[in-house]
Amino acid sequence: MAELNTDVRYIKGVGEARAKSLKKLGVTDLKSLIAYFPRAYEDRRESRRIAELQIGERACVTAMVAGTPKLSRIRKGLELVKLRVVDESAALELTYFNQSYLRNTFRVGESYTFYGTVEGTLLRRAMTNPVFEKEGKGEVTGCIVPVYPLTAGVGQSLLHRAIRQGLDEAAEQLVDFLPEELRRQHGLCGVRYAYENIHFPVDDAALAEARRRLAFEELYLLTLGLRLLRARRTTVKGKTCASVDMAQFYSALPFSLTGAQERTAEDILRDMSAARPMNRLVQGDVGSGKTMVAAAAVYFVAKNGLQAALMAPTEILAEQHYHTLAPLLERLGVRCALLTASTKAKTRRSVLEQLAAGELDLAIGTHALLSPDIAYQNLGLVVTDEQHRFGVNQRAALGAKGENPHLLVMSATPIPRTLALMIYGDLDVSVIDELPPGRKSIETYAVPSSYHERIYAFLEKQLAEGRQAYIVCPMVEENGELPDERKAVTAYAERLQKEVFPTRVVRFLHGKMKPKEKETVMRAFAAGEIDVLVSTTVVEVGVDVPNAAVMLIENAECFGLSQLHQLRGRVGRGAWQSYCILVSDNRGEDNRARLDAMRRTQSGFALAEEDLRLRGPGDFFGARQHGLPTLRVADFTCDMELLYEAQGAAEALLALDPTLEAHPALHARVRELFDLNAEALN
Numbered sequence: 001m002a003e004l005n006t007d008v009r010y011i012k013g014v015g016e017a018r019a020k021s022l023k024k025l026g027v028t029d030l031k032s033l034i035a036y037f038p039r040a041y042e043d044r045r046e047s048r049r050i051a052e053l054q055i056g057e058r059a060c061v062t063a064m065v066a067g068t069p070k071l072s073r074i075r076k077g078l079e080l081v082k083l084r085v086v087d088e089s090a091a092l093e094l095t096y097f098n099q100s101y102l103r104n105t106f107r108v109g110e111s112y113t114f115y116g117t118v119e120g121t122l123l124r125r126a127m128t129n130p131v132f133e134k135e136g137k138g139e140v141t142g143c144i145v146p147v148y149p150l151t152a153g154v155g156q157s158l159l160h161r162a163i164r165q166g167l168d169e170a171a172e173q174l175v176d177f178l179p180e181e182l183r184r185q186h187g188l189c190g191v192r193y194a195y196e197n198i199h200f201p202v203d204d205a206a207l208a209e210a211r212r213r214l215a216f217e218e219l220y221l222l223t224l225g226l227r228l229l230r231a232r233r234t235t236v237k238g239k240t241c242a243s244v245d246m247a248q249f250y251s252a253l254p255f256s257l258t259g260a261q262e263r264t265a266e267d268i269l270r271d272m273s274a275a276r277p278m279n280r281l282v283q284g285d286v287g288s289g290k291t292m293v294a295a296a297a298v299y300f301v302a303k304n305g306l307q308a309a310l311m312a313p314t315e316i317l318a319e320q321h322y323h324t325l326a327p328l329l330e331r332l333g334v335r336c337a338l339l340t341a342s343t344k345a346k347t348r349r350s351v352l353e354q355l356a357a358g359e360l361d362l363a364i365g366t367h368a369l370l371s372p373d374i375a376y377q378n379l380g381l382v383v384t385d386e387q388h389r390f391g392v393n394q395r396a397a398l399g400a401k402g403e404n405p406h407l408l409v410m411s412a413t414p415i416p417r418t419l420a421l422m423i424y425g426d427l428d429v430s431v432i433d434e435l436p437p438g439r440k441s442i443e444t445y446a447v448p449s450s451y452h453e454r455i456y457a458f459l460e461k462q463l464a465e466g467r468q469a470y471i472v473c474p475m476v477e478e479n480g481e482l483p484d485e486r487k488a489v490t491a492y493a494e495r496l497q498k499e500v501f502p503t504r505v506v507r508f509l510h511g512k513m514k515p516k517e518k519e520t521v522m523r524a525f526a527a528g529e530i531d532v533l534v535s536t537t538v539v540e541v542g543v544d545v546p547n548a549a550v551m552l553i554e555n556a557e558c559f560g561l562s563q564l565h566q567l568r569g570r571v572g573r574g575a576w577q578s579y580c581i582l583v584s585d586n587r588g589e590d591n592r593a594r595l596d597a598m599r600r601t602q603s604g605f606a607l608a609e610e611d612l613r614l615r616g617p618g619d620f621f622g623a624r625q626h627g628l629p630t631l632r633v634a635d636f637t638c639d640m641e642l643l644y645e646a647q648g649a650a651e652a653l654l655a656l657d658p659t660l661e662a663h664p665a666l667h668a669r670v671r672e673l674f675d676l677n678a679e680a681l682n
């Protein structure tokens with residue numbers, strides 16, 4: 001028996017060299033070894049008749065060696081062992097590369113079970129390097145076999161053996177931290193059974209049980225962790241704000257706020273007037289006017305003599321926020337500065353000095369605003385825009401900057417209500433579910449690429465009327481692969497300029513450009529100096545150019561529903577009718593359903609629900625969009641029912657033991673999952 005923290009190199013059959021390779025997989029000790037779960041399974045239970053095998057399928061056959069294996073040396077370093085095996089239905093030709101010893105392993109007249117990919121022709125079936133064992137042994141055939149993610153120097157058989165060994169050695173140590181009562185209530189198997197069967201399931205039912213237990217466990221720990229984060233706030237003292245007459249702010253706005261904006265602003269001001277720090281998420285569809293809500297919050301803390309930091313995920317967005325907010329807020333006596341990576345050293349120095357001296361009320365920039373070299377005199381509010389780029393861990397770390405500033409996160413990524421509570425369990429949520437008046441819906445079309453000529457003609461018409469257009473392509477070349485000209489932003493922009501819109505200004509934008517270059521292009525587009533902007537998804541979040549009326553998305557099948565919706569939200573921000581054209585030749589059912597949903601609905605929340613329906617919750621977790629800890633099992637198996645069950649169970653436990661004081665093992669597991677320092681979760 002070995003302790004769970006036993007170094008993996010002491011596991012029988014591993015050793016020094018293999019331990020090094022395993023490390024690349026994150027496997028360092030016995031515990032991480034047995035928690036290295038398969039990515040798939042091969043069902044090798046059933047032995048098939050050779051005559052039934054289809055070319056290309058992977059299958060098991062049990063057959064007798066019909067002739068002496070033949071060894072041939074093709075050249076130096078290439079040796080083949082060939083043999084013929086038969087069952088009562090047909091013969092199968094087997095070839096093994098560079099395993100000359102096999103010549104003496106197989107005995108004529110004896111039966112073995114082989115597993116491999118069927119090759120050759122239906123008249124002459126063959127397998128290359130099939131796995132084999134003596135008939136009836138049942139170790140690598142005749143059972144369900146796990147398939148692990150691999151890395152150089154670590155093969156399936158090494159992992160099989162090491163994990164088998166590891167499970168045997170760990171058995172006694174696997175103590176169930178889920179109380180028996182809870183397991184009984186939710187029909188969860190024990191931890192040993194779960195580990196055994198997630199790796200080596202005896203049958204499908206056992207595998208399902210194992211997964212269910214492990215997925216529940218993860219969702220349970222996740223919920224507990226998020227709830228603890230939330231609870232922690234109730235014990236921390238915040239910067240309680242005094243009430244402020246907001247009339248001056250509201251009357252300085254060029255419009256009156258929508259009801260939803262007002263409600264949200266009230267939520268925020270109420271939070272900041274309370275004794276504990278605010279931790280609020282504002283979810284609002286693209287164009288719902290989140291910026292002004294943030295401005296209200298900034299004004300409010302500034303009038304309370306506190307500083308605010310507004311963080312955007314990109315410099316372009318930070319700039320844009322600065323250009324919208326500074327003129328408005330400066331007039332109201334709120335001193336603003338922009339601070340990004342491209343701020344000149346001299347300016348930067350002076351901004352830092354002013355921040356430290358309390359001579360600035362608002363710093364706008366990227367998340368570098370929280371870097372340790374930036375000292376605030378009295379930071380009272382941190383606003384993060386488009387929060388899905390900021391993970392749970394970062395949220396937790398924020399408390400460290402200033403003495404527990406109020407935290408406001410704004411997101412245009414609509415999360416289905418059913419998942420929001422899970423993902424944002426540590427936040428209070430306001431939803432801006434109303435668009436400013438007078439917005440026209442964006443006409444949305446899905447067309448095949450054969451429509452390009454028509455699309456370009458339509459674009460030209462729009463440009464002639466003075467509008468601008470975005471064209472979005474999937475990511476710019478990765479490792480030299482350019483599967484389609486349209487996929488390459490630069491080449492596409494060049495071609496459009498030369499061949500399609502010779503009299504217009506066509507420019508491109510992609511993530512690999514220097515921040516300065518990106519900004520220059522984006523600023524020129526915003527100023528109307530560029531007619532057509534060909535870009536990757538860098539325009540995805542937040543950028544506001546009201547004169548842009550067409551969003552053309554190439555290879556729309558490459559984007560998820562919520563991403564398509566985000567992109568569409570770049571247009572329809574002005575007084576003109578706007579259009580979104582989705583180009584795709586993919587006739588797959590999923591793709592069609594998604595494009596259809598885009599055509600039918602304009603609501604991000606409705607689309608998110610649709611996405612959930614089409615793809616299941618796995619993707620919401622899997623995409624790691626939301627900065628949740630990585631889930632290893634729930635990822636591919638969790639269903640809503642299980643999620644609810646786990647949430648309910650976690651809440652019931654916390655009602656009895658709010659700090660998990662009485663459940664130290666569980667508390668330790670929660671911390672582990674979040675990988676947070678003790679302070680954040682205590």
Ligand code: ADP
Binds near residue numbers: 255256285292412
């Ligand atoms: P998002 O929620 O996507 O961040 P923005 O804050 O960028 O949206 O607002 C989108 C546009 O709507 C901006 O041009 C903004 O000036 C405008 N806007 C915001 N609130 C209102 C309102 N209450 N009435 C009219 N226009 C508004």
Ligand code: MG
Binds near residue numbers: 290291385542
């Ligand atoms: Mg925004």
